[in-house]
Ligand SMILES: Cc1ncc(C[n+]2csc(CCOP(=O)(O)OP(=O)(O)O)c2C)c(N)n1
């Protein structure tokens with residue numbers, strides 16, 4: 244069953260979660276994602292789910308921890324300052340290996356920042372954010388349809404690895420309206436969770452959802468287990484999209500709104516004969532490092548386009564490991580790069596190069 | 601032959617890490633007995649705090665989740681909403697509940713979450729080595745109030761039961777102590793009642809238990825029990841503050 248409707252990005256996060264079988268939402272209001280809790284407060288009662296407007300983001304993420312630890316598909320959503328408050332909880336959740344989904348419709352920072360779209364929470368999302376050696380799996384949708392599809396993938400992947408998944412978008416994606424196909428997932432089934440803490444019913448052995456490892460050896464073993472899991476995720480869960488990279492000399496690496504803007508700029512530059520391609524990471528962690536390394540090996544150079552002072556560029560540089568040049572074009576928090584600006588940055592990157600060849 | 605005394609099934613039969621003479625152990629036993637008597641062990645989920653009771657899941661013989669410092673009521677909310685037919689309780693110290701977790705406890709109480717909270721007030725931060733707690737008595741010396749708690753700059757001990765009793769939603773609020781056998785019996789009664797409220801779907805229940813910390817109070821276990829009786833009970837009056845049925849009578 245599939246219906247085609249117009250939907251706002253923020254509503255897509257919410258309905259996408261419902262379609263993915265999520266029945267527990269805990270959140271706290273913050274712009275520019277208020278449509279998510281508002282939608283959930285209306286929709287959850289219709290599907291027999293639970294909506295709680297928590298007293299803070301701190302409480303919301305800990306409610307997610309409780310519900311997820313009890314075996315439910317649970318989520319929270321927020322925007323940058325609120326996501327900062329959730330970091331302790333996310334660290335606990337990652338370590339206790341509780342599956343859940345966290346949506347960040349990011350806004351400009353740092354501090355209270357502003358309400359404009361931003362990609363400056365990249366480091367926080369992919370490098371940990373909270374304390375300790377842990378990773379969230381991070382999805383970065385680029386359209387309203389992809390928000391819906393990735394919300395489903397987010398819950399499935401969270402359950403598969405018992406790991407928190409963040410869906411990271413910027414305020415523009417949250418506010419944008421696009422036609423989407425809304426379908427019921429035929430293979431929707433929530434897996435058995437024998438590890439969950441649901442009561443020692445009928446002789447079930449004790450389950451403890453826990454991130455404490457007081458003995459050094461115990462703690463190291465816990466970390467080794469996590470790191471092994473992360474290597475498996477890196478092996479299996481990398482997602483990206485390529486457009487015109489084969490013959491490209493310059494590859495723009497961008498995600499979310501930046502990728503959309505870059506695509507138009509690339510088309511313009513292509514029309515002028517410049518060999519430019521687009522590489523769009525869909526998972527920011529695990530990062531598509533292997534593929535970028537291959538492309539560097541093949542002699543391509545790169546430019547990241549970001550709505551930040553340059554964060555993802557560090558991962559691209561790590562991936563290409565000095566084998567090729569990595570340039571940057573970005574507008575800091577609060578401004579969206581225009582097609583013309585990115586086009587000009589591309590053209591500038593080509594300046595003088597042909598001459599030297 | 602009727603067994604009159606034994607090891608509660610809801611308690612794991614293993615040594616605990618509590619200091620000699622610490623009353624955390626007594627409170628554990630009372631909670632376990634209440635769960636046994638209500639025959640809900642198999643469907644009980646404990647939420648352990650950050651504090652001396654952080655390892656409570658090693659002692660209670662039931663499923664458990666370990667919560668971040670102060671967040672146990674939020675975690676319990678998530679569990680209870682996901683599994684409404686389960687019995688969910690938190691076990692929290694005074695630093696955990698009345699300082700860092702003040703927002704969580706107030707709002708869980710205000711929502712009338714159908715959970716039970718065992719609040720162990722020992723007027724100090726036990727686990728971290730005896731710092732001042734929000735419940736530390738005026739003049740009481742701790743490692744961060746070495747001259748005695750100065751009410752001019754640190755305020756007064758927070759009376760959690762009285763404060764929560766200003767809310768409309770809670771179903772049962774009581775303060776008990778475990779400094780002598782008579783009070784231990786009363787504490788047991790209150791704890792069982794609190795769980796009964798939850799079993800009957802009546803809503804939020806909390807029992808504050810005055811408890812000792814001989815180690816960080818710098819006393820022998822016996823001195824600590826006396827100190828509790830003489831100094832804590834006057835500041836934290838014992839009794840039932842809220843009991844829904846009685847209110848509606
Ligand atoms: C976020 C955070 N802050 C501080 C601590 C350190 N800490 C651990 S236990 C504790 C106080 C515990 O005191 P209380 O809740 O009264 O429990 P008790 O040990 O007295 O039973 C503190 C501050 C922590 N683990 N996490």
Ligand code: SF4
Pocket residue numbers: 617618619621622623624652722726727812813814815816
């Ligand atoms: S430090 Fe205090 S509260 Fe903690 S176990 Fe020892 S006596 Fe009990």
Ligand SMILES: [Mg+2]
Pocket residue numbers: 693694695720721722723724725726733
């Ligand atoms: Mg204490």
